[in-house]
Amino acid sequence: MTVVQPPPTAGRAKLTLGSKGFIAVLSMCMAVTALGIDTILPAYDDIRESLDLDPEATEVTGLVTFYFMGNSLGLLPAGLLSDRFGRKAVMWGGLALYIAGAIGSVLAPSLGVMFVFRFIWGLGGAGPRVASLAMIRDGFSGEQMARQMSLAMAVFLLVPAVGPALSAGVLAISSWEWVFWMCAIAAGVVATLVTRLPETLADESRRPLAARSVGRSLRTVFATPGTAWYLLSLTALFGVFMSYLATSELIIDQTYDLQSWFPLFFGGIALVMLGAMLVNSRFVERLGLSRLLGMAFVASIVSIVALLVTSLATGGEPPFWLFVVLISAVLFCQQMLIPNINAAAMRPLAEVAGTGAAVLGMVSGALGAVIGELINRQFDGTITPLSIGFVVSGAIAFAAWRRAEQVVG
Numbered sequence: 001m002t003v004v005q006p007p008p009t010a011g012r013a014k015l016t017l018g019s020k021g022f023i024a025v026l027s028m029c030m031a032v033t034a035l036g037i038d039t040i041l042p043a044y045d046d047i048r049e050s051l052d053l054d055p056e057a058t059e060v061t062g063l064v065t066f067y068f069m070g071n072s073l074g075l076l077p078a079g080l081l082s083d084r085f086g087r088k089a090v091m092w093g094g095l096a097l098y099i100a101g102a103i104g105s106v107l108a109p110s111l112g113v114m115f116v117f118r119f120i121w122g123l124g125g126a127g128p129r130v131a132s133l134a135m136i137r138d139g140f141s142g143e144q145m146a147r148q149m150s151l152a153m154a155v156f157l158l159v160p161a162v163g164p165a166l167s168a169g170v171l172a173i174s175s176w177e178w179v180f181w182m183c184a185i186a187a188g189v190v191a192t193l194v195t196r197l198p199e200t201l202a203d204e205s206r207r208p209l210a211a212r213s214v215g216r217s218l219r220t221v222f223a224t225p226g227t228a229w230y231l232l233s234l235t236a237l238f239g240v241f242m243s244y245l246a247t248s249e250l251i252i253d254q255t256y257d258l259q260s261w262f263p264l265f266f267g268g269i270a271l272v273m274l275g276a277m278l279v280n281s282r283f284v285e286r287l288g289l290s291r292l293l294g295m296a297f298v299a300s301i302v303s304i305v306a307l308l309v310t311s312l313a314t315g316g317e318p319p320f321w322l323f324v325v326l327i328s329a330v331l332f333c334q335q336m337l338i339p340n341i342n343a344a345a346m347r348p349l350a351e352v353a354g355t356g357a358a359v360l361g362m363v364s365g366a367l368g369a370v371i372g373e374l375i376n377r378q379f380d381g382t383i384t385p386l387s388i389g390f391v392v393s394g395a396i397a398f399a400a401w402r403r404a405e406q407v408v409g
Contacts, residue, residue: 014196015196015197015198016198017139017140017198017200021196022197022198023148023151023152025190025193025194025196025197026132026135026136026148026152026197027132027151027152027155028155028189028190028193029091029128029129029131029132029152029190029194030128030129030132030152030155030159031155031159032095032098032125032128032183032186032187032190033071033098033125033126033128033129034155034158034159034163035159035163035183035186036067036071036098036102036121036122036125036183037064037067037068037071037159037163038064038159038163038164038245039163039164039166039167039179039182039183040063040064040167040176040179040180041064041163041164041167042164042167042168042171042179043167043171043176043179044060046171046175046176047060047063047176048060050176051110051111051114053111059111060111062111062115062118063105063114063115063118066115066116066118066119066122067118067119067121067122067125068122068365068369069119069122070101070118070119070120070121070122070123070124070125070126071122071123071125071126071129071365072122072126072361072362072365072366072369073123073126073362074094074122074123074124074125074126074127075126075129075130075357075358075359075361075362075365076355076358076359076362077126077358078090078094078126078127078129078130078131078354078358079130079134079354079355079356079357079358079359080209080214080217080354080355080358081093081127081209081354082127082130082131082134082201082354083134083201083206083207083217083352083353083354083355084206084207084208084209085206086199086201086206087131087132087134087135087138087197087199087200087201087354088131088194088197088199090127090128090130090131090354091127091128091131091132091191091194091197092191092194093124093127094124094125094126094127094128094129094131095124095127095128095187095188095190095191095194096124096191097120097121097123097124097127098121098124098125098127098128098183098184098187099124099184099187099188099191100117100120100121100124101117101118101119101120101121101122101123101124102117102121102180102181102183102184102187103180103181103184104116104117104120104121105117105118105121105180106177106180106181106184121183126358126361128190128194129357129361130354130357130358130361131354132152133149133152133342133346133353133357133361134200134201134353134354134356134357135197135200136148136149136152137149137346137349137350137353137356137357138200138201138350138353139200141347141350143284143285143288143289144285145343145346145347146284146285146289146340146343146344146347147280147281147284147285149339149342149343149346150277150280150281150284150339150340150343151277151281151339152339155277158270158273158274158277158335162266162267162270164263164266165263165266165267165270166182167179167182168263170182201354205351207352217352217355218355218359220349220351220352220355221349221352221355221356221359222359224348224349225348225407225408226344226345226348226404226405226407226408227345227348227349227356227404229400229401229403229404229407230341230344230345230360230400230401230404231345231359231360231363231364232396232397232400233341233396233397233398233400233401233404234338234341234342234345234360234364234397235363235364235367235368235371236371236393236394236396236397236400237334237337237338237341237393237394237397238338238364238365238368238371239367239368239369239370239371239372239375239389239393240334240371240372240375240386240389240390240393240394241331241334241338241368241372242368242369242371242372243371243372243373243375243376243386243389244327244331244386245372246372246373246376247375247376247379247386248262248265248266248269249262250379251323251383251386252265254381255316255317255381255382255383256317256320256323258320265324268324268328269327269328269331272328272331272332273331273332273334273335275332276331276332276333276334276335276336277335277339279336280292280335280336280339280340284340289340289343289344289347290344290405292336292340293337293340293341293344293401296333296336296337296340297337297397297398297401299329299333299336300330300333300334300336300337300394300398301394301398303326303329303330303332303333304330304333304387304390304391304394305391306326306329307326307327307329307330307383307387307390307391308384308387308388308390308391310322310323310326310387311382311383311384311387312384312387315382316380316381316382316383316384317382317383318383323383330390337397341397341401342360344404345360345404346360348408371393375389
């Protein structure tokens with residue numbers, strides 16, 4: 001059996017493990033966390049005007065930086081707390097902080113104060129993200145766990161791709177404050193839906209917050225065979241994906257001079273990634289996690305090499321249609337790899353699922369941001385730096401995954 005029996009407390013909930021409603025609510029928990037990352041990008045100009053900043057002021061980029069800092073630093077405490085007090089308590093606590101941070105950002109009188117609330121906002125977003133992954137690990141094992149986790153992780157990766165288009169629609173009919181209010185309202189809706197979830201962490205499985213117990217949990221995560229290699233693979237892939245998110249608008253604008261097409265391009269790519277999510281959920285149980293990852297890596301290597309060769313052959317400016325085809329193939333494969341590697345890393349971490357999810361998210365997120373920024377700084381008006389980033393990161397990810405599979409046996 002791949003479904004783990006829930007603790008007795010789960011019987012009081014209306015949603016059952018494995019139901020469509022169960023994974024839908026967990027996906028929304030992941031989605032609301034990601035919603036706070038990129039939705040504010042189209043609002044930069046309006047925020048500058050509202051706070052009497054220079055029209056070209058770059059300080060507003062700190063709104064993303066501080067959110068991400070809070071989210072990354074909040075993952076480990078959220079994981080430890082979820083292993084102690086249960087998954088739902090951490091979901092609610094995180095969502096409450098998330099809403100407070102969003103409202104505080106709307107009411108902030110200055111950019112500096114807004115940075116503080118954006119940090120709180122991100123801190124709160126860590127709770128539902130970690131608890132959702134831990135809840136899946138509590139309730140499932142084997143390929144079914146991989147299927148459920150890939151669905152939730154795919155939503156987390158998909159939302160940043162559609163977030164800017166969503167907020168642009170809000171800005172078209174209202175002010176920038178409503179972009180923030182939209183996130184707060186979404187979190188409130190999700191907090192209500194969490195009441196329908198079962199508590200998947202049994203009382204006897206809860207771990208104390210004593211320093212010795214915390215240290216033991218962390219040692220368990222890193223001492224588990226293969227974890228460090230899976231983490232390296234995940235970090236390499238996540239880093240180049242973040243670079244794509246950051247530079248895609250620059251490529252459409254500066255490389256192709258098609259700025260007005262960017263929402264259509266971004267939305268189309270999001271649909272491609274959604275297709276990958278559906279394909280993955282359909283085949284991961286049929287083929288097995290390791291076999292599907294091997295096939296996805298082969299397809300990924302072919303697609304990223306094709307992107308780089310095309311870039312070098314065209315001086316970094318291939319025809320737009322060809323770039324769209326190639327980047328779609330690359331990101332389709334990325335969407336098959338990242339959720340599944342995360343699931344593979346979580347397989348042996350049942351006893352410390354909350355801490356494990358936190359460590360994987362925190363390390364891959366923080367180091368991935370550094371990798372993404374290093375790639376971003378190489379942007380020269382062509383697609384070549386991003387193409388090289390995909391190849392280098394892909395090679396590291398593949399080598400690390402192969403080593404992890406050897407260690408796990």
